[in-house]
Amino acid sequence: MKSPSKLLFVFLLVSSTYLVASSSNWLTIWMGLEINMLGYIPLIFMKETTSESEAAVKYLIPQSVGSTIFISSAIISNYFNNSQILMVIAMCLKLGVAPFHFWFPPVMASLQLAPAFILLTWQKIAPILAIGALSPSLIKLVMPVAAISALWGGIGGINQTDIRSLLTYSSIGHTGWMLASVNGNYIILLVYLLTYMLINISIYVFLSKNNNKSHKQLFSFKEPSKLFILAISLLSLGGLPPLVGFIMKLLVLMFTQASIVIIFGLIIGALMSLFYYLSLTFSVLLSFTKIHLTEFKSTSKESILLFLSQITPLAMILSFF
Incomplete structure (x- = not known):
């Protein structure tokens, strides 16, 4: 596929997400979701x-089913108010959160790195914004799904040896935290999305150069600086304090209105996710010596991406609060 076509479909992705964010009725939200799906499918090839x-x-089949359920529920809700619960199910299916994640890992395993990271990051924005447009009583119904997703993301990633599978289950867990932030401060949700996207972009830059697939191939860089930056990015994605990934989870816990059972499920899932990220990077961090640290150079493009992924969300928090 030629480059102008890719730019056209990327424009469709961006414009459809803004259409969902600025919509005031269910029909335009549904149109934005459909354009978003149709703009992403050609980028897979x-x-x-x-x-x-x-x-x-x-990818097409569950997304189409989710869109059909969503617009059908929007029409039926004019006559039966209780039918809007189907909108929650439709958006959870499009997000690929547990227990509606059956399509997500197989799709991720078959994608190239660029469309895979688009699916991990940008494709989550429109459904989450659609969930945020629901009534508060319906948003409360999403909280058990958030806890289940966080737990399943931690459990499913423990025995994974493929990098994409690891990032897939990590994404399921992070989506649970995003859903929990919907029932709280809207700014926290936006900053959490930005944080998650920046950290994933910094990891994508490393993986795209070597096309690594297994744990042993992940840290195959000869430069100590790149090894250190990649390890810090993964630990931040896992939520290790005091990195920005931990700070965002802490803010979600502070502002969410979920029950103590849901919060407990989120914390347990985050701890399990942090376990397999620590086991992945522990040997690499221990291999650093004082000589390696003195040779550390932070002028590369990857270092700038890491700096932005760790600093930009904190600057946004300070500006809003």
């Missing part, structure tokens, strides 16, 4: 392989 075609079909 990077090398036009059979695995990418399989991933496109596996």
Whole structure:
């Protein structure tokens, strides 16, 4: 696929997300979700392989089912108010959160790195904004799904050896935290999304150079600075204090209105996620010596991305609070 076509579909992704964010009725939200889906599917075909075609079909079917349930529920809600609960189910299906995550890991396993990271980051914005447009009573129904997603993201990632599978289950866990932040301060949700996107972009820059797939291949860089930056990015994604990933989880716990059972589920899921990130990076961090630290150079593009991913959300928090 040629570059102008890619730019067109990227424009559709961005414009459809803004359409969902600025919509005032269910019809335009549904239109934005449909444009978002149709703009992403052509971006899947990077090398036009059979695995990418399989991933496109596996992505299309649940997304179409979710959109159909959403617009049907919006129409029926004019006559039966209780039918709006189907909107919650539809958006959870489009997000790929547990227990509606059956399509998410197979699709991620068949994608190239660029569309995979778009699916991990940008494709979560529109459904979460649609959930935020629901009534407070319906948003409370999302809280058990948030806790289940956080727990399943921690459990599913423990025995994974493939990097994409690891990031997939980590994404399921983080989506649970995003859903928990919907029932609280809206600014916290936006900053959490920005934080998650920046950390994933910094990891994507490293993975795209070596096309690593397993744990042993992940830290195959010869430069100590790149090893250290990648380890810090992964630990921040896991929520290790005092990195920005931990600070965002702490802010969600402070501002969310979820019950103590839901908060307990979120914390347990985050601890399990942090466990497999620590086991992944522990040997690498221990290999650093005083000589390596003195040779550390922070002038590369990756270092700038890491700096932005750790500092920008904190600057936004200070500006709003």
